[in-house]
Amino acid sequence: xxxxxxxxxxxxxxRLLKWLQTKAxxxxxxxxxxxxxxxxxxRTEEEEQYWATAGxxxxxxxxxxxxxxxxxxxxxx
Numbered sequence: 192x193x194x195x196x197x198x199x200x201x202x203x204x205x206r207l208l209k210w211l212q213t214k215a216x217x218x219x220x221x222x223x224x225x226x227x228x229x230x231x232x233x234r235t236e237e238e239e240q241y242w243a244t245a246g247x248x249x250x251x252x253x254x255x256x257x258x259x260x261x262x263x264x265x266x267x268x
Contacts, residue, residue, distance in 0.1 A: 201226070 203211070208222075215222045 211222045211225050215225045218225065
């Protein structure tokens with residue numbers, strides 16, 4: 192029967208495997224779930240960094256003289 196979610200395979204050194212197994216034991220979950228949670232956290236952190244950088248760029252390029260006010264946006268129809 193096919194798996195519900197896609198699977199990946201990773202090669203890790205023995206020390207990292209031991210650490211993952213310890214974490215899994217502490218949390219009462221599988222090594223696979225520990226790795227999944229770490230990957231999800233990394234993805235979230237990368238997304239947050241992307242949007243923080245994008246926001247900083249927008250602030251650097253912001254020109255009040257070019258900004259639209261509330262009435263310009265909502266009463267333009």
